[in-house]
Amino acid sequence: MRIADLRPPETATVRAALDLAVRYLTPALAAHSIRSWYWAAGFAEVQGLRPDRELLAVAALLHDLGLAEEFDAVRTPYEIGGGHVAAVFGAGAGWSRDLQQRLVEVIERHNWPEVDPGLDVEGHLLEIATGLDISGARPDALPREYLLEVLEAYPRGALATDFGDRVAERAERKPTSQAARLVAGGLRQKLAANPLESL
Template identity: 25%
Template sequence: MLNEVAGIKIPDSILAKDARDILREHGNDLLWNHSNRAFLFGAIAGKKANKKYDLELLYISALFHDLGLTKEYSSPDLRFEVDGANAARSFLQQYHVPDESIRLVWDAVALHTTVGIAEHKEFEVSLLNSGVSLDVIGKGFEQFPADLREEIVKAFPRNNFKQDIIPAFYEGFKHKPETTFGNMNEDVIKHYRTEYKNKNFCECILHSPWKN
């Protein structure tokens, strides 16, 4: 494991190392490289903003943010983001991490795909969302320093990431498509099942048990 990439020191506490081991054991190279890139992209954004934040909590959040896609941590009925957040909470509780820090990590993981909300939460939550968004859809690509971007990708290669991440998402929640109602993950389900129809919000209102 590298000690530093693009001017960002990789956390090396026992907590950080154990979190790495969990992702390494239950994830794959795709999730490993993506999670580390997301952390570094977010950390550099935080450094540029010159605002105080907890680098280790951002790192833990990044390592757990897609763990809900894995067989070990995927539930039968919760959003994959919530599965990852719950896994992170259980992990941190074993180390007697303060409740406020645990809540922060839970929010960062659970909200990392929630556009329009995550960026207005605590800085660690916002930074994870920023790092993930840059890596997955290229948000902020042109504004991110090219030399740092290239150094990060060299350390944690993309290796056909654009082609592989969509099926990885699908495999992670194809058994519970109903959890994609009201969020961007429904697009992944429809990418593979064009006929799929989730609930409709307006129909939920009109067919509720209320008389008027």
């Protein structure tokens, strides 16, 4: 398993999503979004799943847009607000309304405690990919050489502080949100103890 074999689809929509992520997210969050694609693609290989690769790539790249200051929703949890921003992007890319809705669902569900692949294969892959990158879940499910290659290409940088601060701030303002659940579940401690930090 190598980066070269699992690159995102080379489509104009994926390139535009990457540009949007780099433009609006901090460097640490943009790198997290790119790693999320590579972890999701790796998990798809390991689990024998066949996702819609373009949908998964766009969802991975844009899943944290709700943490950007420009898209901070007053009442809406960040994953839902960010999902709808991504849907607007999808509309501009010419995606059908059904595919735009799938983008909303995948991004919203990535913050669920668990997503059944029978319900949503892309949501499942993004949930476990972000679970690895943020909380360190399933660190042994992907080959160590692949983990090291992705981390070398897209270092974690200030992710623990950046992500932890942004989610904690959203949790304080939105106490019934998934952000609040993440913080209550020890988000900062999990970020600090993530085995990817020491690879």
